[in-house]
Amino acid sequence: METKSSSRSDVSEVLSDKEEYKFGFVTDIEADVFPKGLNEDVIRALSAKKKEPKFMLDFRLKAYKKWLTMKEPDWQYCKYPKIDYQDISYYAAPKPKKKLESLDEVDPELLETFEKLGISLDEQKRISNVAVDAVFDSVSVATTHKKKLMEQGIIFCSFSEALLEYPELIEEYLGTVVPIGDNYFAALNSAVFTDGSFVYIPPDTISPMELSTYFRINTEETGQFERTLIICSENSHVSYLEGCTAPQFDTNQLHAAVVELITLENAEIKYSTVQNWYSGDRETGAGGVYNFVTKRGKCVGNGSKISWTQVEAGSAITWKYPSCILQGDNTVGEFYSVALTNGLMQADTGTKMIHLGNNTRSSIISKGISADQSNNSYRGLVKVGKNAKNARNYTQCDSMLVGDKCGANTFPYIETANSSVQLEHEASTSKISEEQLFYLEQRGISRENAITLVINxxxxxxFKQLPMEFSVEAQKLLTLKLENSVG
Amino acid sequence: MLDIKDLTGGFDGNEIVKGVSLKVNPGEIHAIMGPNGSGKSTLSKILAGHPVYEATGGTVTYKGKNLLEMDPEARALEGVFLGFQYPVEIPGVNNAEFLRMSYNALLVNRGEEEIDPLDFDEILDQKMKTVDMDPKYKDRFLNDGFSGGEKKKNEILQMAVLEPTLAILDETDSGLDIDALKTVANGVNRLFNKDRALIVITHYQRLLDYIKPHFVHVFSDGKIVETGGKELALDLEKNGYDKYIASGN
Known part of the structure; x- marks a missing residue:
């Protein structure tokens, strides 16, 4: 194992360069980075480094073997050069000075980094009622409000910690929603994932605060493979938020995460994402994150509900389909998505709603905004099993084009083996027009605010599905991204 | 207040306005009448600063400033209001919130404090009454799914709220039935006073039964070809535009 400092460019230089991507800085921190390459030894070393139980190593090795037999998908509406999986480092961690006993001992550099990103890990300083798990490169560096949550039996910690403290819960649920061989990137993640968040909500519990994970890729040429598992027990409710940023590099970083959600009877999980990974240079397309993510929830118990809300505004390529398996009767799946692409970004995103139980309902609201020369596709599947009586789905896909060099596509798939199903589908494509902006400007509203109004x-x-703070952030983010694309 | 001198311009290199001179003083109502395609709307768009339309020659001075150099929003903040012939629909944007944003932009420009939503709501309710608009339109999306008449009323509502110094109404009467026409005209008249000016662009004289102009200008082929009092409008109603089109050629 080698150790290197991950400092590559001057922070202020990157920052002053362009405000457009203000999270493009690199934190100069000693990192523990694995050499590039992937083989069984690397996986064993990774597992050993994290002192994992044996079942975890077996899970990883099985996934790795499966992955070797699989082919990278090529059906998505994205083009990118072949990824050399041997040219990536599979583990990077900020080097701890010693084992941390409390938040006070977290490296100040790290705390500062998160402060700069607008994420304060100082519990006293946090005005909002949100608990945060901060993941830096491959490992979780801090989780706030743990004690307070624990008083209600809520477990919120890093995945690594959960593996050591609650192995039985992980062994029971891991891979039950996204099996190791589900797809190429999920298999890769299952083999090499490093950290992520773990949430367990006991029965009859409403989480007293929003839980949130903040992901940050810092080191160049490392992949980020995080794993999130959320289990919401009977009659419980949790709202979970996820935010992501990465520095500006000329090379591409691979982000292949897996998120699994499980709801038991009458439980509800609301999962919100604001993704703003670095999307590459706007003119040349150099650099940026490949965001190949598998997110899926399973409504196991009757009457349970899973709701995905995502604002995807970054990454060079987004390949992501947060889905719901509606297994229990009377279960509900929701997908609300805003995907914005500009520059040379490519997004192929959507959802899958798999109706298995009776009286299951799903709704899909997808808003795609494409600007510059980017490409934005919605891809969705609504599948109704033969025993799913009275299943209902409502799908609405709207695309907005900014300029005339961008593209928008909609690929809705419906498979139904049941005649009692009710499906509705609406789609529209519109253009943010100079006429709309002029109309607003003629009423004294600045161009910037006019764009914000139309996009919002x-x-x-x-946006109304997002928690207040997130909603405001998301609106600002979209305006910032579109300012130079309109007119 | 407004001094247009030898203005020429159009879009995509097509010259549509071909040398217009017009002086508008506070307390005056000017009607610009003319056949379709004569360049009336283009003139209004150049005055409001539509990005697609370009002034290629001449000058426009408004309150002593070079209007043509100002951004569209700066013109609006200085009190220039364009009532659109075809108001655009903006889905998802709440009508009342939009108007408050606009109202606040004007307040801030004058160095005043922004108004809070509750106080604004009172103003809005009162203004909606003056244009006989159902309060339910407050919570509709901006012009989204409005009928032609509702859209035009919404323009006049905006004008009533923003109280512009110079209002240019582009074919505000088109598509209105007689009751709506009267309501719109009443709304306009109520707002008019000695410190404000109004340019009413119209194809028909019937609007001028309700909004009494001090001057009527006949527009043909990008130019003002005749100016007179309101009797000119009646003459146009009776004899049509034919003789002006002929003289324009």
């Missing part, structure tokens, strides 16, 4: 209007149904 377009995305309204999705």
């Amino acid at each position: 209007g377009f995305c309204k149904e999705v």
Whole structure:
């Protein structure tokens, strides 16, 4: 194992360069980085480094063997050069000075990094009622409000910690929603994932605060493979938020995460994401994150509900389909999405709603905004099993084009083996027009605010699903990204 | 207040306005009448600063400033209001919130404090009454799914709220039935006073039964070809535009 400092460019230089991506800085921190390459030894070393139980190593090795037999998918509407999986380092961690006993002992450099990103890990300083798990490169560096949550039996910690403290819960649920061989990137993640968040909500418990994970890729040429597992027990409720940023590098970073959600009877999970990974240079397309993510929830118990809300505004390529398996009767799945692409970004994103139980309902609201020369596709599947009586789905896909060099596509798939199903589908494509902006400007509203108004209007149904703070952030983010694309 | 001198311009290199001169003083109502395609709307768009339309020659001075150099929003903040012939629909944008944002932009520009939503709501309710608009339109999306008449009323509502110094109404009467026409005209008249000016662009004289102009200008082929009092409008109603089109050629 080698150790290197991950400092590559001057922070202020990167920052002053362009405000457009203000999270493009690199934190100069000693990191523990594995040499590049992937083989069984690397996986064993990784597992040993994290002192994992044996079942975990077996899970990883099985996934690795499966992965070797699989082919990288090529059906998505994205183009990118072949990824050399041997040219990536599979583990990077900020080097701890010693074992941490409390938040006070977290490296100040790290705390500062998160402060700069607008994420304060100082519990006293946090005004909002949100608990945060901060993941830096491959490992979780801090989780706030743990004690307070524990008083209600809520477990919120890093995945690594959960593996050591609650191995039985992980062994029971890991891979039950996204099996190791589900797809190429999920298999890779299952083999090499490093950290992530773990949430367990006991029965009859409403989480007293929003739980949130903040992901940060810092080191160049490492992949980020995080794993999140959320279990919401009977009659319980949790709202979970996820935010992501990465520095600006000329090379591409691979992000292949897996998220699994499980709801038992009458439980509800609301999962919100604001993704703003670095999307590459706007003109040349150099650099940026490949965001190949598998997110899926399973409504196991009757009457349970899973709701995905995502604002995807970054990454060079987004390949992501947060899905719901509606296994229990009367279960509900929701997908609210805003995907924005500009520059040379490519997004192929959507959802799968798999109706298995009776009286299951799903709704899909997808808003795609494409600007510059980017490409934005919605891809969705609504599948109704033969025993799913009275299943209902409502799908609405709207695309907005900014300029005339961008593209928007919609690929809705429906498979139904049942005649009692009710499906509704609506789709529209519109252009943010100079006429709309002029109309607003003629009423004294600045161009910037006019763009914000039109875009927020377009995305309204999705934004109102986000928690207040996130909603404001998301609106600002979209405006910032579109400012130079309109007119 | 407004001084247009030898203005020429159009879009995509097509010259549509071909040398217009017009002086508008506070307390005056000017009607610009003319056949379709004569360049009336283009003139209004150049005055409001539509990005697609370009002034290629001449000058426009408004309150002593070079209007043509100002951004569209700066013109609006200085009190220039364009009532659109075809108001655009903006889905998802709440009508009342939009108006408050606009109202606040004007307040801030004057160095005043922004108004809070409750106080604004009172103003809005009162203004909606003056244009006979159902309060339910407050919570509709901006012009989204409005009928032609509702859209035009919404323009006049905006004008009533923003109280512009110079209002240019582009074919505000088109598509209105007689009751709506009267309501719209009443709304306009109520707002008019000696410190404000109004340019009413219209194809028909019937609007001028309700909004009494001090001057009527006949527009043909990008130019003002005749100016007179309101009797000119009646003459146009009776005899049509034919003789002006002929003289324009």
